[in-house]
Amino acid sequence: MHMIRVGKQVLYLILFLNVLCMGSDVIAHPHVFIVQRLNIVFDNKGLAGFWVEWNFDDMFSSMIATDYDKNQNSTLEPAEVAVVKEKAFSYIAEYDYFIFVKIDGQSFKVKWIKNFNAVLKNGKLSYHFFVPCHVKAHKLFKQIVIAAYDPSYYTAIFFAQKQPALVKNGDRFVIESSLKEDKSTSIYFGMVNPWALFLKFRLKP
Amino acid sequence: MKITFLLLCLLTVYIAVMLQPVFAQNPFTAEPKSKAHHMTTHPATKNPLLSTIALWQHRLNQKMADLVREARETNSVKPLAFLLAVAFAYGMIHAAGPGHGKGFAISYILSQRPRLLRGVLFGSSIALFHGLSGIMFVLIIHIILQKSITGTLEDVTRITQIISFSLITCLGLAILIKSIYKWIKSAKGSHLACNVSHKRHLYGPLLSALVVGMIPCPGVVMIMLFALSMELVGLGILLGITVSIGMALTITCVVVIVISGKNISLGMVARHGSLAITLENLIEAIAGLLVASLGLLFLATVI
Numbered sequence: 001m002h003m004i005r006v007g008k009q010v011l012y013l014i015l016f017l018n019v020l021c022m023g024s025d026v027i028a029h030p031h032v033f034i035v036q037r038l039n040i041v042f043d044n045k046g047l048a049g050f051w052v053e054w055n056f057d058d059m060f061s062s063m064i065a066t067d068y069d070k071n072q073n074s075t076l077e078p079a080e081v082a083v084v085k086e087k088a089f090s091y092i093a094e095y096d097y098f099i100f101v102k103i104d105g106q107s108f109k110v111k112w113i114k115n116f117n118a119v120l121k122n123g124k125l126s127y128h129f130f131v132p133c134h135v136k137a138h139k140l141f142k143q144i145v146i147a148a149y150d151p152s153y154y155t156a157i158f159f160a161q162k163q164p165a166l167v168k169n170g171d172r173f174v175i176e177s178s179l180k181e182d183k184s185t186s187i188y189f190g191m192v193n194p195w196a197l198f199l200k201f202r203l204k205p
Numbered sequence: 206m207k208i209t210f211l212l213l214c215l216l217t218v219y220i221a222v223m224l225q226p227v228f229a230q231n232p233f234t235a236e237p238k239s240k241a242h243h244m245t246t247h248p249a250t251k252n253p254l255l256s257t258i259a260l261w262q263h264r265l266n267q268k269m270a271d272l273v274r275e276a277r278e279t280n281s282v283k284p285l286a287f288l289l290a291v292a293f294a295y296g297m298i299h300a301a302g303p304g305h306g307k308g309f310a311i312s313y314i315l316s317q318r319p320r321l322l323r324g325v326l327f328g329s330s331i332a333l334f335h336g337l338s339g340i341m342f343v344l345i346i347h348i349i350l351q352k353s354i355t356g357t358l359e360d361v362t363r364i365t366q367i368i369s370f371s372l373i374t375c376l377g378l379a380i381l382i383k384s385i386y387k388w389i390k391s392a393k394g395s396h397l398a399c400n401v402s403h404k405r406h407l408y409g410p411l412l413s414a415l416v417v418g419m420i421p422c423p424g425v426v427m428i429m430l431f432a433l434s435m436e437l438v439g440l441g442i443l444l445g446i447t448v449s450i451g452m453a454l455t456i457t458c459v460v461v462i463v464i465s466g467k468n469i470s471l472g473m474v475a476r477h478g479s480l481a482i483t484l485e486n487l488i489e490a491i492a493g494l495l496v497a498s499l500g501l502l503f504l505a506t507v508i
Contacts, residue, residue, distance in 0.1 A: 029299070031423045032233065033263040057263070058270035059427035060233075062434040067353045087234065088355065094237040123434070154232055156259040192255055 030156035033057040036148055037160050038197055040177075041130075042169040046137035047144065047201065052099065052113075054127040054157075061125035064088055069120060076120045084118040089127060095151055099131055100185070100194075102145040108133060137173050137203045145182060147196035153188045158195070165197050176200040231423065234355040258301055265295040269444070270431060277435045292428075292444045296332075296451020299424055306331045306417040307459050309373060309499060313413060314463045316380045316492030321464060327410035328460030329453035334418030336449025338365070339425030340442055347433065358426060365420045370504035372416040377497025384489040391482060425449065 039051035056064075068084050069076060076084060092098055093112075101108040113129040135142055148157045159165075159179055167175055182196040272288040300307075310331055314324060346357050425445045432441025471485055 030259045030262060033266055057266050059266060059431045062431040063354055063427055066430055066434060067355050089233060091236055092232050095232060150232055152232055156263060
Protein backbone atom coordinates (compact mmCIF):
# COMPACT_ATOMS: atom_id res chain seq x y z
CA MET A 1 0.00 0.00 0.00
CA HIS A 2 2.81 2.35 0.97
CA MET A 3 4.53 1.69 -2.37
CA ILE A 4 1.33 2.46 -4.28
CA ARG A 5 0.92 5.73 -2.38
CA VAL A 6 4.53 6.72 -3.06
CA GLY A 7 4.08 5.71 -6.72
CA LYS A 8 1.00 7.91 -7.04
CA GLN A 9 2.84 10.80 -5.43
CA VAL A 10 5.77 10.41 -7.82
CA LEU A 11 3.35 10.26 -10.75
CA TYR A 12 1.66 13.46 -9.62
CA LEU A 13 5.02 15.17 -9.20
CA ILE A 14 6.08 14.14 -12.72
CA LEU A 15 2.79 15.46 -14.11
CA PHE A 16 3.23 18.61 -12.02
CA LEU A 17 6.69 19.18 -13.48
CA ASN A 18 5.41 18.56 -17.01
CA VAL A 19 2.52 20.94 -16.57
CA LEU A 20 4.83 23.62 -15.20
CA CYS A 21 7.02 23.39 -18.26
CA MET A 22 4.14 23.01 -20.77
CA GLY A 23 2.00 25.71 -19.24
CA SER A 24 4.86 28.10 -19.01
CA ASP A 25 5.21 28.27 -22.77
CA VAL A 26 4.75 31.53 -24.59
CA ILE A 27 1.32 32.64 -25.63
CA ALA A 28 1.16 32.27 -29.41
CA HIS A 29 -0.28 29.16 -31.01
CA PRO A 30 -1.76 28.30 -34.39
CA HIS A 31 -5.05 29.99 -35.26
CA VAL A 32 -4.54 30.08 -39.02
CA PHE A 33 -3.86 26.94 -41.06
CA ILE A 34 -2.32 26.87 -44.51
CA VAL A 35 -1.87 24.01 -46.94
CA GLN A 36 0.98 24.91 -49.25
CA ARG A 37 2.14 23.96 -52.73
CA LEU A 38 5.37 25.06 -54.39
CA ASN A 39 5.98 25.27 -58.10
CA ILE A 40 9.70 25.42 -58.81
CA VAL A 41 10.53 27.35 -61.97
CA PHE A 42 13.73 26.92 -63.98
CA ASP A 43 15.03 29.06 -66.82
CA ASN A 44 17.92 28.42 -69.22
CA LYS A 45 20.57 29.10 -66.59
CA GLY A 46 19.17 27.31 -63.60
CA LEU A 47 16.67 28.07 -60.87
CA ALA A 48 14.61 31.22 -61.52
CA GLY A 49 12.44 31.11 -58.42
CA PHE A 50 9.27 29.45 -57.24
CA TRP A 51 5.55 30.01 -57.07
CA VAL A 52 3.96 29.70 -53.68
CA GLU A 53 0.33 28.66 -53.34
CA TRP A 54 -1.23 28.99 -49.91
CA ASN A 55 -4.66 27.51 -49.31
CA PHE A 56 -6.17 28.88 -46.11
CA ASP A 57 -8.57 27.19 -43.72
CA ASP A 58 -12.28 28.01 -43.98
CA MET A 59 -12.34 30.10 -40.81
CA PHE A 60 -9.58 32.51 -41.84
CA SER A 61 -11.02 32.55 -45.36
CA SER A 62 -14.41 33.67 -44.06
CA MET A 63 -12.76 36.38 -41.94
CA ILE A 64 -10.99 37.83 -44.97
CA ALA A 65 -14.09 37.43 -47.16
CA THR A 66 -16.25 39.19 -44.55
CA ASP A 67 -13.94 42.20 -44.46
CA TYR A 68 -12.57 42.49 -47.99
CA ASP A 69 -15.09 40.98 -50.39
CA LYS A 70 -16.85 44.32 -50.32
CA ASN A 71 -19.59 43.49 -52.81
CA GLN A 72 -20.06 40.06 -51.17
CA ASN A 73 -20.13 38.23 -54.51
CA SER A 74 -17.84 35.44 -53.19
CA THR A 75 -14.99 36.35 -55.51
CA LEU A 76 -12.19 38.86 -55.16
CA GLU A 77 -11.92 41.45 -57.93
CA PRO A 78 -8.56 43.18 -58.65
CA ALA A 79 -9.43 46.18 -56.47
CA GLU A 80 -10.33 43.86 -53.59
CA VAL A 81 -7.15 41.82 -54.13
CA ALA A 82 -5.12 45.03 -53.81
CA VAL A 83 -6.75 45.72 -50.44
CA VAL A 84 -6.20 42.12 -49.31
CA LYS A 85 -2.54 42.46 -50.30
CA GLU A 86 -2.20 45.67 -48.33
CA LYS A 87 -4.22 44.69 -45.26
CA ALA A 88 -3.78 40.93 -44.99
CA PHE A 89 -0.50 40.04 -46.65
CA SER A 90 2.09 42.83 -46.83
CA TYR A 91 2.65 42.83 -43.06
CA ILE A 92 4.36 39.46 -43.30
CA ALA A 93 7.12 41.05 -45.40
CA GLU A 94 8.54 41.82 -41.97
CA TYR A 95 8.85 38.06 -41.46
CA ASP A 96 10.41 37.41 -44.90
CA TYR A 97 6.98 36.38 -46.22
CA PHE A 98 7.29 33.26 -44.05
CA ILE A 99 9.61 31.82 -46.72
CA PHE A 100 13.08 30.79 -45.61
CA VAL A 101 15.55 29.67 -48.24
CA LYS A 102 19.01 28.22 -47.94
CA ILE A 103 21.34 27.91 -50.93
CA ASP A 104 24.16 25.45 -50.28
CA GLY A 105 23.65 26.01 -46.57
CA GLN A 106 23.74 29.81 -46.84
CA SER A 107 20.63 31.73 -45.92
CA PHE A 108 18.90 33.64 -48.76
CA LYS A 109 16.66 36.41 -47.48
CA VAL A 110 13.34 36.83 -49.29
CA LYS A 111 13.12 40.61 -49.54
CA TRP A 112 10.37 40.86 -52.12
CA ILE A 113 7.87 38.81 -54.04
CA LYS A 114 6.12 39.23 -57.42
CA ASN A 115 2.67 38.74 -58.93
CA PHE A 116 0.65 38.45 -55.74
CA ASN A 117 -2.90 37.27 -56.23
CA ALA A 118 -5.66 36.31 -53.83
CA VAL A 119 -8.44 34.02 -54.95
CA LEU A 120 -11.72 33.31 -53.20
CA LYS A 121 -13.42 30.20 -54.53
CA ASN A 122 -16.23 28.28 -52.86
CA GLY A 123 -15.56 30.23 -49.68
CA LYS A 124 -11.91 29.17 -49.58
CA LEU A 125 -9.14 31.72 -49.80
CA SER A 126 -5.80 31.14 -51.49
CA TYR A 127 -2.77 33.35 -52.01
CA HIS A 128 -0.42 32.97 -54.96
CA PHE A 129 2.90 34.72 -55.35
CA PHE A 130 6.28 34.26 -56.98
CA VAL A 131 9.55 34.33 -55.06
CA PRO A 132 12.47 35.26 -57.37
CA CYS A 133 15.54 33.24 -56.46
CA HIS A 134 18.18 32.89 -59.20
CA VAL A 135 20.69 30.10 -58.78
CA LYS A 136 22.87 29.17 -61.73
CA ALA A 137 23.26 25.45 -62.42
CA HIS A 138 26.74 23.90 -62.64
CA LYS A 139 28.16 20.46 -63.18
CA LEU A 140 28.04 19.86 -59.45
CA PHE A 141 24.80 19.78 -57.52
CA LYS A 142 23.46 22.97 -55.96
CA GLN A 143 21.28 22.36 -52.93
CA ILE A 144 18.28 24.56 -52.15
CA VAL A 145 16.20 24.18 -48.99
CA ILE A 146 12.83 25.95 -48.98
CA ALA A 147 10.94 26.06 -45.70
CA ALA A 148 7.75 28.01 -45.03
CA TYR A 149 6.80 28.81 -41.48
CA ASP A 150 5.48 31.59 -39.30
CA PRO A 151 8.17 32.25 -36.67
CA SER A 152 5.48 33.47 -34.26
CA TYR A 153 3.59 30.18 -34.69
CA TYR A 154 0.27 31.97 -35.10
CA THR A 155 0.04 30.26 -38.47
CA ALA A 156 0.71 26.57 -39.08
CA ILE A 157 1.84 25.80 -42.62
CA PHE A 158 1.62 22.26 -43.98
CA PHE A 159 2.71 20.89 -47.33
CA ALA A 160 -0.19 19.52 -49.39
CA GLN A 161 -0.43 15.74 -49.40
CA LYS A 162 -1.10 15.66 -53.13
CA GLN A 163 1.44 17.37 -55.38
CA PRO A 164 3.21 19.39 -52.68
CA ALA A 165 5.85 20.52 -55.17
CA LEU A 166 6.03 20.68 -58.95
CA VAL A 167 8.85 21.58 -61.33
CA LYS A 168 8.49 23.72 -64.45
CA ASN A 169 11.05 23.91 -67.32
CA GLY A 170 13.44 21.51 -65.58
CA ASP A 171 14.28 19.41 -68.66
CA ARG A 172 17.84 20.71 -68.97
CA PHE A 173 18.79 19.69 -65.44
CA VAL A 174 19.18 16.66 -63.23
CA ILE A 175 16.81 17.37 -60.35
CA GLU A 176 16.34 15.51 -57.09
CA SER A 177 13.92 16.53 -54.38
CA SER A 178 12.48 15.39 -51.07
CA LEU A 179 10.22 16.73 -48.35
CA LYS A 180 11.40 16.32 -44.80
CA GLU A 181 11.90 18.12 -41.51
CA ASP A 182 14.81 20.53 -41.62
CA LYS A 183 16.74 19.39 -38.57
CA SER A 184 19.21 22.24 -38.90
CA THR A 185 16.48 24.83 -38.33
CA SER A 186 14.53 25.23 -35.14
CA ILE A 187 11.56 27.52 -34.75
CA TYR A 188 9.37 28.58 -31.88
CA PHE A 189 12.12 28.75 -29.30
CA GLY A 190 13.78 25.69 -30.72
CA MET A 191 10.84 23.39 -30.08
CA VAL A 192 9.81 22.66 -33.68
CA ASN A 193 11.74 21.67 -36.81
CA PRO A 194 9.94 23.04 -39.87
CA TRP A 195 9.16 20.89 -42.90
CA ALA A 196 11.10 21.89 -45.98
CA LEU A 197 11.58 21.06 -49.62
CA PHE A 198 15.13 19.84 -50.24
CA LEU A 199 15.99 20.40 -53.88
CA LYS A 200 19.20 19.45 -55.66
CA PHE A 201 19.93 20.23 -59.28
CA ARG A 202 22.82 20.27 -61.73
CA LEU A 203 23.35 20.50 -65.48
CA LYS A 204 22.69 17.34 -67.44
CA PRO A 205 25.95 15.79 -68.67
CA MET B 206 15.65 19.91 2.24
CA LYS B 207 15.83 17.92 -0.99
CA ILE B 208 12.19 18.68 -1.69
CA THR B 209 12.72 22.37 -0.93
CA PHE B 210 15.64 22.41 -3.31
CA LEU B 211 13.60 20.61 -5.99
CA LEU B 212 10.69 23.03 -5.70
CA LEU B 213 12.95 26.06 -5.83
CA CYS B 214 14.70 24.62 -8.88
CA LEU B 215 11.31 24.04 -10.51
CA LEU B 216 10.24 27.59 -9.86
CA THR B 217 13.54 28.93 -11.20
CA VAL B 218 13.18 26.88 -14.41
CA TYR B 219 9.56 27.96 -14.68
CA ILE B 220 10.49 31.65 -14.33
CA ALA B 221 13.29 31.30 -16.87
CA VAL B 222 10.96 29.69 -19.43
CA MET B 223 8.14 32.13 -18.76
CA LEU B 224 10.11 35.28 -19.41
CA GLN B 225 9.94 35.01 -23.17
CA PRO B 226 6.97 36.96 -24.40
CA VAL B 227 5.57 36.19 -27.81
CA PHE B 228 2.24 37.61 -28.89
CA ALA B 229 -0.96 36.08 -30.07
CA GLN B 230 -1.30 38.62 -32.85
CA ASN B 231 -2.37 37.69 -36.36
CA PRO B 232 0.75 38.38 -38.47
CA PHE B 233 -1.34 38.67 -41.65
CA THR B 234 -3.61 41.44 -40.43
CA ALA B 235 -1.65 43.18 -37.67
CA GLU B 236 1.12 45.66 -38.24
CA PRO B 237 4.27 44.14 -36.77
CA LYS B 238 5.48 45.91 -33.64
CA SER B 239 8.85 44.34 -33.35
CA LYS B 240 10.37 41.51 -35.28
CA ALA B 241 12.42 40.47 -32.29
CA HIS B 242 9.29 39.18 -30.58
CA HIS B 243 8.75 36.62 -33.25
CA MET B 244 12.17 35.27 -33.92
CA THR B 245 13.75 32.20 -32.45
CA THR B 246 16.24 33.38 -29.92
CA HIS B 247 17.95 30.28 -28.69
CA PRO B 248 17.60 26.51 -28.94
CA ALA B 249 15.48 24.74 -26.35
CA THR B 250 14.16 21.23 -25.91
CA LYS B 251 12.40 19.81 -28.96
CA ASN B 252 8.69 19.39 -28.41
CA PRO B 253 7.18 17.06 -31.02
CA LEU B 254 3.85 17.38 -29.18
CA LEU B 255 3.47 20.94 -30.52
CA SER B 256 3.57 19.77 -34.14
CA THR B 257 1.06 17.02 -33.37
CA ILE B 258 -1.26 19.51 -31.66
CA ALA B 259 -1.06 21.84 -34.67
CA LEU B 260 -1.79 19.00 -37.09
CA TRP B 261 -4.81 17.76 -35.10
CA GLN B 262 -6.13 21.28 -34.75
CA HIS B 263 -5.90 21.68 -38.49
CA ARG B 264 -7.80 18.40 -39.10
CA LEU B 265 -10.52 19.24 -36.57
CA ASN B 266 -10.81 22.78 -37.91
CA GLN B 267 -11.34 21.36 -41.39
CA LYS B 268 -13.85 18.78 -40.13
CA MET B 269 -15.78 21.45 -38.28
CA ALA B 270 -16.00 23.61 -41.42
CA ASP B 271 -17.17 20.61 -43.51
CA LEU B 272 -19.87 19.73 -40.98
CA VAL B 273 -21.12 23.33 -40.74
CA ARG B 274 -21.36 23.38 -44.55
CA GLU B 275 -23.21 20.06 -44.49
CA ALA B 276 -25.64 21.38 -41.89
CA ARG B 277 -26.21 24.46 -44.04
CA GLU B 278 -26.64 22.61 -47.32
CA THR B 279 -28.83 19.78 -46.05
CA ASN B 280 -30.67 22.08 -43.67
CA SER B 281 -30.66 19.28 -41.12
CA VAL B 282 -29.59 18.90 -37.51
CA LYS B 283 -28.21 15.42 -38.21
CA PRO B 284 -24.52 16.42 -38.24
CA LEU B 285 -25.04 18.55 -35.12
CA ALA B 286 -24.06 15.96 -32.47
CA PHE B 287 -20.89 15.03 -34.34
CA LEU B 288 -20.18 18.71 -35.01
CA LEU B 289 -20.41 19.56 -31.31
CA ALA B 290 -18.14 16.61 -30.46
CA VAL B 291 -15.60 17.87 -33.00
CA ALA B 292 -15.85 21.44 -31.62
CA PHE B 293 -15.33 20.12 -28.09
CA ALA B 294 -12.26 18.14 -29.17
CA TYR B 295 -10.98 21.20 -31.06
CA GLY B 296 -11.31 23.30 -27.90
CA MET B 297 -9.48 20.69 -25.83
CA ILE B 298 -6.59 20.41 -28.26
CA HIS B 299 -6.51 24.16 -28.94
CA ALA B 300 -5.98 24.88 -25.24
CA ALA B 301 -3.39 22.10 -24.94
CA GLY B 302 -1.01 24.24 -26.97
CA PRO B 303 0.82 27.18 -25.48
CA GLY B 304 -1.14 30.13 -24.15
CA HIS B 305 -4.78 30.56 -23.08
CA GLY B 306 -3.72 31.92 -19.70
CA LYS B 307 -2.33 28.62 -18.47
CA GLY B 308 0.93 30.27 -17.43
CA PHE B 309 -0.94 32.86 -15.36
CA ALA B 310 -3.27 30.22 -13.97
CA ILE B 311 -0.33 28.08 -12.86
CA SER B 312 1.47 31.03 -11.25
CA TYR B 313 -1.70 32.14 -9.52
CA ILE B 314 -2.53 28.66 -8.22
CA LEU B 315 1.06 28.29 -6.97
CA SER B 316 0.66 31.54 -5.09
CA GLN B 317 -2.53 30.38 -3.35
CA ARG B 318 -3.70 27.22 -1.69
CA PRO B 319 -7.19 26.80 -3.04
CA ARG B 320 -9.67 24.03 -2.45
CA LEU B 321 -9.90 21.78 -5.47
CA LEU B 322 -13.41 22.92 -6.37
CA ARG B 323 -12.47 26.61 -6.36
CA GLY B 324 -9.41 25.78 -8.43
CA VAL B 325 -11.60 23.94 -10.95
CA LEU B 326 -14.00 26.89 -11.03
CA PHE B 327 -11.07 29.25 -11.61
CA GLY B 328 -9.52 27.14 -14.40
CA SER B 329 -12.74 26.51 -16.29
CA SER B 330 -13.88 30.13 -15.94
CA ILE B 331 -10.69 31.40 -17.64
CA ALA B 332 -11.55 29.37 -20.75
CA LEU B 333 -15.24 30.24 -20.66
CA PHE B 334 -14.55 33.98 -20.37
CA HIS B 335 -11.90 33.71 -23.12
CA GLY B 336 -14.44 32.06 -25.46
CA LEU B 337 -17.42 34.19 -24.44
CA SER B 338 -15.34 37.30 -24.99
CA GLY B 339 -14.75 36.11 -28.59
CA ILE B 340 -18.48 35.48 -29.11
CA MET B 341 -19.45 38.87 -27.67
CA PHE B 342 -16.80 40.56 -29.81
CA VAL B 343 -18.28 39.19 -33.04
CA LEU B 344 -21.86 39.90 -32.01
CA ILE B 345 -21.11 43.49 -31.02
CA ILE B 346 -18.56 44.47 -33.66
CA HIS B 347 -19.91 42.58 -36.64
CA ILE B 348 -23.66 42.39 -36.11
CA ILE B 349 -24.42 45.51 -34.06
CA LEU B 350 -21.69 47.99 -35.06
CA GLN B 351 -21.04 46.40 -38.48
CA LYS B 352 -17.35 47.26 -38.38
CA SER B 353 -14.45 45.43 -40.02
CA ILE B 354 -13.32 42.44 -37.99
CA THR B 355 -9.61 42.19 -38.74
CA GLY B 356 -8.48 45.66 -37.70
CA THR B 357 -10.95 45.89 -34.83
CA LEU B 358 -9.93 42.49 -33.46
CA GLU B 359 -6.33 43.67 -33.21
CA ASP B 360 -7.43 46.91 -31.48
CA VAL B 361 -9.80 45.17 -29.06
CA THR B 362 -7.21 42.50 -28.32
CA ARG B 363 -4.64 45.19 -27.60
CA ILE B 364 -6.96 47.15 -25.30
CA THR B 365 -8.11 44.06 -23.39
CA GLN B 366 -4.49 42.92 -23.15
CA ILE B 367 -3.48 46.25 -21.61
CA ILE B 368 -6.35 46.08 -19.10
CA SER B 369 -5.79 42.39 -18.36
CA PHE B 370 -2.02 42.62 -17.96
CA SER B 371 -2.30 45.75 -15.79
CA LEU B 372 -4.75 44.00 -13.46
CA ILE B 373 -2.59 40.86 -13.41
CA THR B 374 0.40 43.00 -12.40
CA CYS B 375 -1.63 44.55 -9.56
CA LEU B 376 -2.86 41.10 -8.53
CA GLY B 377 0.69 39.73 -8.44
CA LEU B 378 1.92 42.71 -6.43
CA ALA B 379 -0.95 42.28 -3.95
CA ILE B 380 -0.07 38.60 -3.50
CA LEU B 381 3.60 39.45 -3.06
CA ILE B 382 2.97 42.22 -0.50
CA LYS B 383 0.48 40.08 1.41
CA SER B 384 2.86 37.14 1.46
CA ILE B 385 5.78 39.27 2.69
CA TYR B 386 3.54 40.74 5.38
CA LYS B 387 2.46 37.25 6.45
CA TRP B 388 6.05 36.07 6.44
CA ILE B 389 7.14 38.91 8.71
CA LYS B 390 4.27 38.14 11.05
CA SER B 391 5.00 34.41 11.16
CA ALA B 392 8.69 35.17 11.76
CA LYS B 393 7.60 37.04 14.86
CA GLY B 394 5.78 33.86 15.88
CA SER B 395 2.37 35.43 16.33
CA HIS B 396 0.68 33.72 13.39
CA LEU B 397 2.49 30.41 13.30
CA ALA B 398 -0.45 28.31 14.42
CA CYS B 399 -2.82 30.24 12.22
CA ASN B 400 -0.66 29.63 9.16
CA VAL B 401 -0.58 25.87 9.72
CA SER B 402 -4.31 25.43 10.10
CA HIS B 403 -5.63 28.13 7.82
CA LYS B 404 -6.31 27.13 4.22
CA ARG B 405 -5.52 29.91 1.81
CA HIS B 406 -8.51 30.40 -0.39
CA LEU B 407 -8.43 31.50 -3.93
CA TYR B 408 -9.75 35.02 -3.64
CA GLY B 409 -12.57 35.76 -6.09
CA PRO B 410 -11.92 32.92 -8.54
CA LEU B 411 -14.45 34.28 -11.02
CA LEU B 412 -13.03 37.80 -10.92
CA SER B 413 -9.45 36.54 -11.26
CA ALA B 414 -10.51 34.31 -14.15
CA LEU B 415 -12.22 37.27 -15.82
CA VAL B 416 -8.99 39.29 -15.55
CA VAL B 417 -7.04 36.54 -17.32
CA GLY B 418 -9.75 35.41 -19.76
CA MET B 419 -11.15 38.76 -20.93
CA ILE B 420 -8.99 38.81 -24.10
CA PRO B 421 -11.14 37.50 -27.00
CA CYS B 422 -10.08 34.09 -28.29
CA PRO B 423 -9.22 34.53 -32.01
CA GLY B 424 -10.09 30.87 -32.60
CA VAL B 425 -13.65 31.40 -31.37
CA VAL B 426 -13.89 34.68 -33.32
CA MET B 427 -13.03 32.88 -36.56
CA ILE B 428 -15.47 30.03 -35.89
CA MET B 429 -18.23 32.55 -35.19
CA LEU B 430 -17.45 34.46 -38.38
CA PHE B 431 -17.49 31.29 -40.41
CA ALA B 432 -20.90 30.31 -39.02
CA LEU B 433 -22.14 33.85 -39.65
CA SER B 434 -20.98 33.65 -43.26
CA MET B 435 -23.33 30.65 -43.53
CA GLU B 436 -26.05 32.71 -41.82
CA LEU B 437 -26.04 30.36 -38.84
CA VAL B 438 -25.69 32.76 -35.91
CA GLY B 439 -27.17 30.34 -33.36
CA LEU B 440 -24.91 27.53 -34.46
CA GLY B 441 -21.92 29.88 -34.27
CA ILE B 442 -22.72 30.74 -30.66
CA LEU B 443 -23.27 27.06 -29.84
CA LEU B 444 -19.94 26.12 -31.43
CA GLY B 445 -18.14 28.97 -29.65
CA ILE B 446 -19.52 27.80 -26.30
CA THR B 447 -18.66 24.15 -27.04
CA VAL B 448 -15.10 25.06 -28.03
CA SER B 449 -14.82 27.07 -24.79
CA ILE B 450 -16.05 24.08 -22.75
CA GLY B 451 -13.40 21.94 -24.44
CA MET B 452 -10.74 24.52 -23.57
CA ALA B 453 -12.11 24.67 -20.02
CA LEU B 454 -11.56 20.93 -19.58
CA THR B 455 -7.90 21.19 -20.59
CA ILE B 456 -7.17 24.23 -18.41
CA THR B 457 -9.02 22.61 -15.49
CA CYS B 458 -6.86 19.49 -15.83
CA VAL B 459 -3.75 21.69 -15.71
CA VAL B 460 -5.05 23.49 -12.60
CA VAL B 461 -5.93 20.21 -10.85
CA ILE B 462 -2.48 18.78 -11.55
CA VAL B 463 -0.81 21.94 -10.23
CA ILE B 464 -2.93 21.94 -7.06
CA SER B 465 -2.27 18.23 -6.46
CA GLY B 466 1.43 18.56 -7.24
CA LYS B 467 1.82 21.49 -4.91
CA ASN B 468 -0.13 19.76 -2.13
CA ILE B 469 1.92 16.56 -2.44
CA SER B 470 5.20 18.48 -2.45
CA LEU B 471 4.17 20.41 0.65
CA GLY B 472 2.81 17.22 2.23
CA MET B 473 6.25 15.66 1.91
CA VAL B 474 7.78 18.36 4.07
CA ALA B 475 4.75 18.75 6.36
CA ARG B 476 6.34 16.69 9.11
CA HIS B 477 9.04 19.36 9.33
CA GLY B 478 6.43 21.89 10.52
CA SER B 479 8.15 25.22 10.27
CA LEU B 480 9.97 24.19 7.09
CA ALA B 481 6.61 23.53 5.38
CA ILE B 482 5.36 26.99 6.38
CA THR B 483 8.56 28.68 5.22
CA LEU B 484 8.43 26.76 1.97
CA GLU B 485 4.80 27.63 1.32
CA ASN B 486 5.45 31.29 2.09
CA LEU B 487 8.43 31.21 -0.22
CA ILE B 488 6.43 29.62 -3.06
CA GLU B 489 3.65 32.14 -2.53
CA ALA B 490 6.06 35.07 -2.59
CA ILE B 491 7.94 33.85 -5.67
CA ALA B 492 4.69 33.00 -7.50
CA GLY B 493 3.29 36.45 -6.59
CA LEU B 494 6.45 38.03 -7.96
CA LEU B 495 6.12 35.86 -11.05
CA VAL B 496 2.49 36.92 -11.65
CA ALA B 497 3.48 40.59 -11.29
CA SER B 498 6.56 40.19 -13.52
CA LEU B 499 4.56 38.40 -16.21
CA GLY B 500 1.90 41.06 -16.15
CA LEU B 501 4.51 43.80 -16.44
CA LEU B 502 6.50 42.00 -19.10
CA PHE B 503 3.46 41.35 -21.31
CA LEU B 504 2.20 44.86 -20.67
CA ALA B 505 5.53 46.30 -21.79
CA THR B 506 5.32 44.41 -25.08
CA VAL B 507 1.78 45.58 -25.95
CA ILE B 508 2.10 49.28 -25.12
